[in-house]
Amino acid sequence: MEYDLILKNVGRFITLDQVEKEFFLSLFEVKRFNKKEFLLRAGDIARFDYFTNKGCLKIYKIDEKGTEHISMFAIEDWWSGDMASFILQKPSHYYIQALEASEVLQISRSNYDLLFEKIPKFERFYRILYQRSLVSFIERSDQNNSLHAEERYRSFIQKYPSLIHRVSQKNMAAYLGVTPEFLSVLRKKMLAK
Amino acid sequence: MEYDLILKNVGRFITLDQVEKEFFLSLFEVKRFNKKEFLLRAGDIARFDYFTNKGCLKIYKIDEKGTEHISMFAIEDWWSGDMASFILQKPSHYYIQALEASEVLQISRSNYDLLFEKIPKFERFYRILYQRSLVSFIERSDQNNSLHAEERYRSFIQKYPSLIHRVSQKNMAAYLGVTPEFLSVLRKKMLAK
DNA sequence: ATGATTTCTTAATATACCTTATTCTTTTCT
DNA sequence: AGAAAAGAATAAGGTATATTAAGAAATCAT
Numbered sequence: 001m002e003y004d005l006i007l008k009n010v011g012r013f014i015t016l017d018q019v020e021k022e023f024f025l026s027l028f029e030v031k032r033f034n035k036k037e038f039l040l041r042a043g044d045i046a047r048f049d050y051f052t053n054k055g056c057l058k059i060y061k062i063d064e065k066g067t068e069h070i071s072m073f074a075i076e077d078w079w080s081g082d083m084a085s086f087i088l089q090k091p092s093h094y095y096i097q098a099l100e101a102s103e104v105l106q107i108s109r110s111n112y113d114l115l116f117e118k119i120p121k122f123e124r125f126y127r128i129l130y131q132r133s134l135v136s137f138i139e140r141s142d143q144n145n146s147l148h149a150e151e152r153y154r155s156f157i158q159k160y161p162s163l164i165h166r167v168s169q170k171n172m173a174a175y176l177g178v179t180p181e182f183l184s185v186l187r188k189k190m191l192a193k
Numbered sequence: 194m195e196y197d198l199i200l201k202n203v204g205r206f207i208t209l210d211q212v213e214k215e216f217f218l219s220l221f222e223v224k225r226f227n228k229k230e231f232l233l234r235a236g237d238i239a240r241f242d243y244f245t246n247k248g249c250l251k252i253y254k255i256d257e258k259g260t261e262h263i264s265m266f267a268i269e270d271w272w273s274g275d276m277a278s279f280i281l282q283k284p285s286h287y288y289i290q291a292l293e294a295s296e297v298l299q300i301s302r303s304n305y306d307l308l309f310e311k312i313p314k315f316e317r318f319y320r321i322l323y324q325r326s327l328v329s330f331i332e333r334s335d336q337n338n339s340l341h342a343e344e345r346y347r348s349f350i351q352k353y354p355s356l357i358h359r360v361s362q363k364n365m366a367a368y369l370g371v372t373p374e375f376l377s378v379l380r381k382k383m384l385a386k
Numbered sequence: 387a388t389g390a391t392t393t394c395t396t397a398a399t400a401t402a403c404c405t406t407a408t409t410c411t412t413t414t415c416t
Numbered sequence: 417a418g419a420a421a422a423g424a425a426t427a428a429g430g431t432a433t434a435t436t437a438a439g440a441a442a443t444c445a446t
Binding site for chain 2: 083
């Protein structure tokens, strides 16, 4: 039952027989993290790629001024990790931290390679997955450049309504790229309408 | 000779035999565009994905206020296109325009599908290509959130020194996400140092 | 080459967002 | 349950960048 979600996720793009399913799942480990626990810290080499089964992670970076910038939240059914560090096995610039008690499926770099070797169909799966991620990242990055903070906030709320109640305003601000103080002002202004 | 560059590009991630090379190339058409000519306009459905052989393209969007936002420049050896529109065959939100007289190799959606069907190895090629694009998009988008315009400009210059001389300041500003007037001020300030 | 168009510069004014500081509220820890 | 820590609200003053407008320089089209 820990595996239903990931099988369904994979099933969106490729079809697997029973043997393939079992092999695929054998490459993952189930891991649980408490709230605030780190899956990865800047400076470490990313040893795993993650699929969130339950809970919520934040993937973020701390800039020279010490400010936190959240790249994404990974809730149920989302893939995450620091791809650059995972692929090149070089120190990461990112932190990954559980915002809630979370359960993830993690795959190591060597198992990831093995997966492609044994079931080449997974090249297709990840090709499509990355293609889609790319599309939404480009879209988001264009939005960041053309919308003001208030519009970005509205757009986020509309796209991920459930997340508003799971994520603190502080984290929401770090995702939107504004200070918590300014987000607070925006919310007040929006309520007034 | 039109095909040397693309074969070398593909050769970074997968190895092809002669028959595969020829089939692969047969799926592309060579196209030439004059300066200012459009390869794609917002509202059209993206019929092709592009590899730039020579010249320079800009991929951009026009927001509600009428402001242009450049997602990327595609010079020699770069892939481009509007993936969302190309994959889903829905109207695009982007324009692609030649900034110089340019030569591209274009592949249609049906040939793209055929490529995966006939040479599954290309799933791997594109998996790796998209993975890398994703890494650099995320990196760029994080930079946009943590750096001021002057730092972004310096960083761009350092990363793509050749482009400064090929791209007008107006276009550079639209890429950096600032007005041309402000970029002009920045350049003056930077020269003063 | 000459005029027409586009790009670049400069400067004054305006605005979105930041910084810092204070208080209030909520959550966490023992 | 109470103390401590973290999050959220509010407000004053500051900075990065936008807007508007005008002139200078470069490029384009005949």
